[in-house]
Amino acid sequence: MNLHILIVFSILVASSYANTIEFDYCVADPALPHGPTGYACKDPAKATSDDFAYSGLRTPGNTSNIFKFGASLGLVAQFPALNGLGISIVRGDMDVGGAVPLHTHRVSELIVIVEGTIIAGFIDTNNTAFYKTLEKGDLFVIPPTLEHFQVNVGKIPSVLYASFSSPNPGVQIISNSLFQSDLPTEIIQKITLLDPAQIKKLKRVFGGTN
Template identity: 70%
Template sequence: MFFPIIIALVLFTSSSYGNQIEFDYCVADPTLPHGPSGYSCKDPTKVTTDDFSYSGLRTPANTSNIFKFGVSYALVDQFPALNGMGLSMVRADIDVGGAGPIHAHRVAELAIVTEGTIIAGFIDTNNKPFYKTMEKGDLFVVPPALAHFQVNVGKTPAVVYAAFASPNPGVQAVDLALFKNDLPTEIIQKVTLLDVTQIKKLKNAFGGTN
């Protein structure tokens, strides 16, 4: 029922890119150089119908983690035919009581809830939060580069599909940026005002050091 809507969302997010395509397609060849404009093209004589189909979003993502949240990707690295198309998709699975941690992408995101009940929201550059409870069939849009989140507030697992206006939208999760690297604890304490003990606890949870 919802997949025609999802396809329409993807086409909407890519509309500004359509007039920039000079060739019919440029299926990515990951063995060739990769630059800011994308991957180099696969030899057209080796392109097949299978290059233009992808089944990676059929299966629920692994949610066995601290957030009870998992993502399956259909970005250019997983679906090479997206190269140069200006679009991509992900599937997010959120267990009961789970949440998509605060994160941001380089481009806009348009999401549809296909199962469950969530709170979806973002925070703008004036630190004003925008959030709402979303049911099956509801849409939510997040402007480019703004921190956003999802929380499962229902009694069943939730599934959300999101379309992006880029074949590689990027993602930066605040928790991982702070606690899954070797940034010194002393610096994190200064810029967050968190207690050192709490910082070390979070570093241990996310795999950070130093």
């Protein structure tokens, strides 16, 4: 019995140290190979103050698209100093009437509204919808992996910032997955119950085939 307790305790202790960083920082070097655990580190002796600053969110996202939504990314690929730190941020811009379509991330998300009025929401695995009208300064949290969305319901363009608990949270937009892919219309009809004519129309809009 005591041995079992010791083994369990050892596993728990090991797990608690799993996310402890060994070095002060690990600025990513995109030129080196990388994998599921992240990018390889740049030589710390070559790090500069510029590595830890990023101005990419000054530029609004491009909203010239069907959803009237654009994003400026502050992920590890754009901001290498985030490598290994478990954080990232994105700026989202929506024109009046714009929307962020249903999508998912691998990790949790926290959004703060900077300008405008939006409805933000998600749908849990019991198919319960949680959504709220948000104003400037409001926050909304989205649990990991759940489908979620934002809609600009105000009279001015909206701006929000979304922070993530990963330097590379990933994103999968449902409509793009279905209608920008080469998944055959017949299969999409079976799994969505949409009319084939509507599916083909959406494939033309999103650039999908089959």
